[in-house]
Amino acid sequence: MKQGRSLPEVLTELKRQNEAKHDYIAPAQALSLSEDGENIVLDHMGEGGSAQLGATDLFHRQLGSALNIPAKYYDMMRTQKPQLLSQNVNSWLADRDQNYMIRSMDYGSGQVARAFLSDRYRRIDNLEVATAVLPLFAGKEEMEVVSINVSPGKLFIKIVNHKLEMAVVPGDYVQAGVVISNSEVGLGAVSVQPLVYRLVCSNGLCVNDFGERKAHVGRQAKMLEDSFNLYTDETLEAEDKAFLLKLRDTTLAAIEEARFAQIVGRLQETTQAKITGRVQDVIELTGKAFDISQPEQDSILNYLIQGGDLSLYGLTNAITRASQDVDSYDRASALESIGWNVATMPATQWKELNA
Numbered sequence: 001m002k003q004g005r006s007l008p009e010v011l012t013e014l015k016r017q018n019e020a021k022h023d024y025i026a027p028a029q030a031l032s033l034s035e036d037g038e039n040i041v042l043d044h045m046g047e048g049g050s051a052q053l054g055a056t057d058l059f060h061r062q063l064g065s066a067l068n069i070p071a072k073y074y075d076m077m078r079t080q081k082p083q084l085l086s087q088n089v090n091s092w093l094a095d096r097d098q099n100y101m102i103r104s105m106d107y108g109s110g111q112v113a114r115a116f117l118s119d120r121y122r123r124i125d126n127l128e129v130a131t132a133v134l135p136l137f138a139g140k141e142e143m144e145v146v147s148i149n150v151s152p153g154k155l156f157i158k159i160v161n162h163k164l165e166m167a168v169v170p171g172d173y174v175q176a177g178v179v180i181s182n183s184e185v186g187l188g189a190v191s192v193q194p195l196v197y198r199l200v201c202s203n204g205l206c207v208n209d210f211g212e213r214k215a216h217v218g219r220q221a222k223m224l225e226d227s228f229n230l231y232t233d234e235t236l237e238a239e240d241k242a243f244l245l246k247l248r249d250t251t252l253a254a255i256e257e258a259r260f261a262q263i264v265g266r267l268q269e270t271t272q273a274k275i276t277g278r279v280q281d282v283i284e285l286t287g288k289a290f291d292i293s294q295p296e297q298d299s300i301l302n303y304l305i306q307g308g309d310l311s312l313y314g315l316t317n318a319i320t321r322a323s324q325d326v327d328s329y330d331r332a333s334a335l336e337s338i339g340w341n342v343a344t345m346p347a348t349q350w351k352e353l354n355a
Contacts, residue, residue: 001158001197001204002324002332004149013150014127020106021184025119028096033063033089037082040102040113053104054112058153058185062116066100067092103185114152115185124190124243126155129182132244133157133251146177146197147204149329153187156180156333158204160197161255166264168313169271173199176260178251179206181333192250193337194263203320205343206336207263270343273312277354279304285353286315289345290338299325312350316343 004010024042032041034052040059042051055063064074067089077085103115103123134157137143142163149156160177167173177195181188196205253259275282280301287297304310304318316339323335345353 001147001202001320001336002326002329004147004156004329007145007148010148010150011130014130014155017105017150018125018127021125022104022106022111023123024102024104025099026102027099028093031093031100031102033086033093035083035086037078037085037089040116042102051111053102054110056112056114056152058187059113059116062186063089066116067096117186121186123184124182124240125184126150126182128240128244129155129180129190129247130157132247133180136248136251151328151330153183153185154330154333155182155184156329158195159255160195164255164257164260165199166260168264168267174264174267175199176255176257177204178254179204179333179336180247180251190247192247192254194254194259196263196267198317198320201317201321203317204323204336205316205320205339206333207340208337266344267313267316270313270316271311273350273354275310275312275315275354279310282315282354286342289349289353290342292319292335292338296322296326296335312343316340 005013026042030043032043033039034041038055039052040055040063042053060074060078061071064071069088069092074085077088099119101115101117101119101121102113103117104111104113106112134145137145137159142161144160144162145157146160147156147158157180158177159180160175162175164176165173175197177197179191179193179195181191181193183189194207196207197203198205283297283301283304286292287294287300292300299322300315300318303321304314307314307317307321309317319339319342320336323332323339326332326335
C-alpha cells in the first residue's frame with residue numbers, strides 16, 4: 001500500500017485548509033473570465049465591489065463542462081487564443097439564469113478558485129470527515145491508520161484491524177480494514193469501503209462491492225443578501241450532523257467479521273482461476289478493459305512474474321503491488337480499486353481476457 005503523509009501532518013494540513021478556504025454562490029451573469037483567460041471575476045460583491053481569483057486547471061475543466069465547451073477545444077483556446085476563450089465563456093455565462101458555487105482557497109498568494117460547482121453541491125469537507133471517523137479508532141491497539149493522505153483533489157484514510165485476520169490460501173493472510181475517502185472539489189462522493197490488507201507484501205485492496213457512497217448533492221445553497229458569501233442554515237447543519245453520525249456507523253460496519261469473511265471467500269475463488277493464455281496478452285487486454293496505462297501494465301507484468309502465481313488472484317496482487325510505484329497517491333488508490341474490479345470480473349469477461 002502506498003504511504004502518504006503522517007497522521008499529525010495531515011490533520012495539521014486539514015486545519016490549515018479549513019481556515020484558508022472560502023466559498024461563494026454567484027449568479028452566472030455576475031461571473032466573467034479575465035481577458036487573459038486565467039482568472040475568474042466576481043462582480044457586484046457586497047457594496048458594488050468585485051473580486052478576481054486565480055483558477056486551477058480543475059476549475060477551468062469544470063467551467064468548460066458546465067458551459068458544454070468540449071475540453072479539447074477549451075484547452076486549445078486557453079493556450080493559443082485566451083481572448084477567444086474569454087469571449088466564449090463570458091458569452092455563455094451571460095445567457096445563464098442560474099447560480100453556481102465557487103470553492104476557493106488561499107494557497108499563500110491569495111484566494112484561488114479551485115472548483116466550479118452546482119449551487120446544489122453539498123459541502124462535506126475533509127476535516128469534518130476526519131474528525132467524525134478517526135476518534136472511533138483512537139486508543140484501540142488493534143486498529144492502525146496504515147496510510148493517510150490529502151491532495152488538492154481527495155482525502156484518503158485507510159485503517160486496518162490487525163486482529164481480524166483470515167487466510168486466502170495457507171500462509172497468505174489478509175486483515176480487515178476500511179477506506180474512507182472524500183473530495184471537496186467534485187472529484188468523488190464521500191465513500192466508505194472495506195479494505196483488504198495483505199500481510200506478505202503490505203498490499204491494499206479496496207473493495208468496491210460492499211461499501212457505501214454519498215454524493216455531494218443536497219438543497220440549493222443560499223447566499224447572504226447583497227453578497228456572494230455562502231452560509232449554512234439550521235436545516236443544512238442538522239442534515240450534515242445526521243450524515244456524519246451515519247458515516248461513523250457505516251465505517252464501523254465496513255470492518256464486520258461476517259462481511260470480511262464474504263470478501264475473503266471471493267478472493268479464495270480467484271485462486272482457482274488460472275491464467276491459461278499468454279501472460280503478456282492477458283495483462284494487455286486487462287489494461288484496456290480497466291483503463292490501466294502501459295507503464296502500469298509493465299509494472300504489473302514484472303510483479304506477476306516475480307510472484308509466480310499465474311492465477312486471477314496473482315494478477316490482482318500484482319496490480320495492487322504495482323500501485324505502490326506510481327507517483328500519485330490518488331492514482332495508487334484507484335489501482336487498489338481496480339484490483340478488486342479485476343478480481344471480481346464476470347466469468348465470461350475473464351474467459352475473453354484469458355483466451
